[in-house]
Amino acid sequence: MRDYPLENRSAFSPSVAAGAAINLAPVTGGFVIHVLGDAKSDEAALKQVLAKIAPELGADVRKSAPNQWFWVGDADVSSERLTEIQAGLSNQFALADQTHGRVRMILSGPSSRTVLAKGTMVDLSADQYAIGQSAMTQIGHIGAMITRVEDDSFELIVLRSFAGSLWDELHHMMAEFR
Amino acid sequence: MSSLVKCPHCGLRPREEFTIRGEVATPRPSAGADEAVWFDHVYLRDNPRGEHREYWHHSGGCRRWLVLSRNTLTHETSEVVDASTLKLGGGA
Numbered sequence: 665m666r667d668y669p670l671e672n673r674s675a676f677s678p679s680v681a682a683g684a685a686i687n688l689a690p691v692t693g694g695f696v697i698h699v700l701g702d703a704k705s706d707e708a709a710l711k712q713v714l715a716k717i718a719p720e721l722g723a724d725v726r727k728s729a730p731n732q733w734f735w736v737g738d739a740d741v742s743s744e745r746l747t748e749i750q751a752g753l754s755n756q757f758a759l760a761d762q763t764h765g766r767v768r769m770i771l772s773g774p775s776s777r778t779v780l781a782k783g784t785m786v787d788l789s790a791d792q793y794a795i796g797q798s799a800m801t802q803i804g805h806i807g808a809m810i811t812r813v814e815d816d817s818f819e820l821i822v823l824r825s826f827a828g829s830l831w832d833e834l835h836h837m838m839a840e841f842r
Numbered sequence: 843m844s845s846l847v848k849c850p851h852c853g854l855r856p857r858e859e860f861t862i863r864g865e866v867a868t869p870r871p872s873a874g875a876d877e878a879v880w881f882d883h884v885y886l887r888d889n890p891r892g893e894h895r896e897y898w899h900h901s902g903g904c905r906r907w908l909v910l911s912r913n914t915l916t917h918e919t920s921e922v923v924d925a926s927t928l929k930l931g932g933g934a
Contacts (some may be wrong), residue, residue: 729904730851730924785856799852802859802902 670764672740676831679838686775686841688834691768694738695721696821697746698760701731705756717752718745726798726811734809734821735759736768767827771834772817775841780818782837786810788818806830848922851904859902866895866909890914897925 674690699710710733711723721741725733741749741763750759771779777788783803787793788810798811806829809821822830845857865887871879891914898908907925912918 729906800903801852801855807902 672763674767675828676769679835684773684842686773686779686838687771688831688838689770689772691738691770691819693740694736694763694768695741696762696766696768697735697741698728698762699725699733699735700758700760701733702756703731705731707733710757713753713757718749726809728800728809734762734766736821765824766821767824769820769822769827769831769834770813770817771820772814773841774816775838776816776818779834779837779841780810783833784810788812790815803830804833806833847898847910847919849900849903849906849908850922850924851906852900855900855903859900860908861899861901863897863899863907866897893920898922 672693674692676690678689679687701710707725707727710725714721714723714725714735721735721737721739723735724737725735728734741761743761746759746761753759780788780803784801786799786801793812795812795814798809800807800809802808803810803820803822806822806826808826808830811819811821813819820830846854847857847860849855868883871883894912894914896910896912898910900906900908909923909925909928910919911921913920
């Protein structure tokens with residue numbers, strides 16, 4: 665066990681002022697929890713049970729694979745609270761804290777789709793990709809989950825050890841719009 | 843060549859997201875089978891012209907093993923299913 669609490673702080677700082685044609689910003693704080701369900705689990709049941717046992721954390725779950733989800737939110741979750749939540753879930757779902765293992769970042773602005781199109785082939789057009797929709801895919805060679813969070817705003821979830829590389833890559837992809 | 847694969851879980855994705863493991867092998871011989879039969883099973887592979895079934899891993903997406911039917915002449919993919927469905931009676 666560690667002797668002191670880890671501080672969840674991003675190594676990156678926002679690159680451009682908000683309102684620019686393109687902006688990349690790290691998400692500081694919050695949690696990312698990998699939820700693994702059994703073969704019979706479904707998303708509706710998961711959302712329902714999360715809303716019941718952890719209403720303060722929201723039920724923003726994103727499908728990453730069959731019977732697997734990433735549960736994300738902006739509050740901080742202590743390991744004690746996580747143990748409580750796990751105890752409240754039936755054996756149907758298992759939680760794995762990924763808060764320190766995955767980095768969230770937001771790419772926003774009118775050019776965000778054009779920038780992402782350089783790295784991924786998932787169709788992110790507004791009429792194809794609804795707000796709240798997400799996909800586990802690759803940006804270049806880096807595995808990332810892309811979620812449309814607002815009109816022209818996408819949240820990327822990437823393994824922490826790849827975050828620096830993706831951050832640099834996105835800066836190259838964004839260069840023409842700045 | 844079609845470079846898009848229709849993953850049953852993720853939808854249309856580029857071939858780059860997948861790792862190809864190779865042909866879906868013939869059923870495993872019995873433990874006491876002849877050495878020649880085992881040699882065939884382990885080392886010898888057909889190189890068919892036309893329909894071919896292969897294991898593909900969606901390593902860049904849902905990370906599921908899939909079984910894909912591919913035409914080796916046209917590279918068209920006709921049927922893609924999750925490999926776990928083979929256990930349920932799809933046959934190997």
